[in-house]
Amino acid sequence: xxxxxxxxxxxxxxxxxxxxxxxxxxxxxxxxxxxxxxxxxxxxxxxxxxxxxxxxxxxxxxxxxxxxxxxxxxxxxxxxxxxxxxxxxxxxxxxxxxxxxxxxxxxxxxxxxxxxxxxxxxxxxxxxxxxxxxxxxxxxxxxxxxxxxxxxxxxxxxxxxxxxxxxxxxxxxxxxxxxxxxxxxxxxxxxxx
Numbered sequence: 001x002x003x004x005x006x007x008x009x010x011x012x013x014x015x016x017x018x019x020x021x022x023x024x025x026x027x028x029x030x031x032x033x034x035x036x037x038x039x040x041x042x043x044x045x046x047x048x049x050x051x052x053x054x055x056x057x058x059x060x061x062x063x064x065x066x067x068x069x070x071x072x073x074x075x076x077x078x079x080x081x082x083x084x085x086x087x088x089x090x091x092x093x094x095x096x097x098x099x100x101x102x103x104x105x106x107x108x109x110x111x112x113x114x115x116x117x118x119x120x121x122x123x124x125x126x127x128x129x130x131x132x133x134x135x136x137x138x139x140x141x142x143x144x145x146x147x148x149x150x151x152x153x154x155x156x157x158x159x160x161x162x163x164x165x166x167x168x169x170x171x172x173x174x175x176x177x178x179x180x181x182x183x184x185x186x187x188x189x190x191x192x193x
Contacts, residue, residue: 047148050141059091076155081173082128088163089126097154111142
């Protein structure tokens with residue numbers, strides 16, 4: 001016990017010294033580059049936090065709705081369709097795979113899509129994607145999410161294409177029933193019902 005009391009302070013000092021060395025800029029790295037790396041790391045950490053609290057995993061990671069999210073296919077899209085008045089849509093592959101995910105998208109395009117619901121190809125995201133909620137994100141938060149998504153492991157997985165209203169999906173769907181009278185969209189002022 002006495003030996004442990006003597007050794008513990010030395011272990012703390014060694015740990016602190018190693019931490020200071022590992023946090024110092026590498027030789028040949030400017031202080032500005034180290035600061036930029038730290039800022040980038042902070043942005044990615046913020047993006048990870050936002051992706052977590054906004055529930056992206058719920059729809060975009062296979063298996064989540066079945067109680068077993070697949071960590072190897074994290075945010076790689078789902079084949080569970082969302083059926084509603086928009087037809088049937090599928091949660092996209094958000095990994096940086098260049099063919100089936102966001103790999104060819106610029107961070108600004110990802111951020112804009114999150115906030116406006118408009119994809120770079122002109123397609124509007126369906127109501128199942130809560131982009132209206134995300135429209136209130138700050139520019140910095142939307143860019144942090146984009147930065148984080150670009151750090152994910154690329155997973156090649158092409159989700160099914162959206163289906164127009166009236167088309168039946170071949171796989172499982174989560175269907176939104178027609179609204180009750182209370183929840184039905186109201187006609188805009190001056191518009192005939």
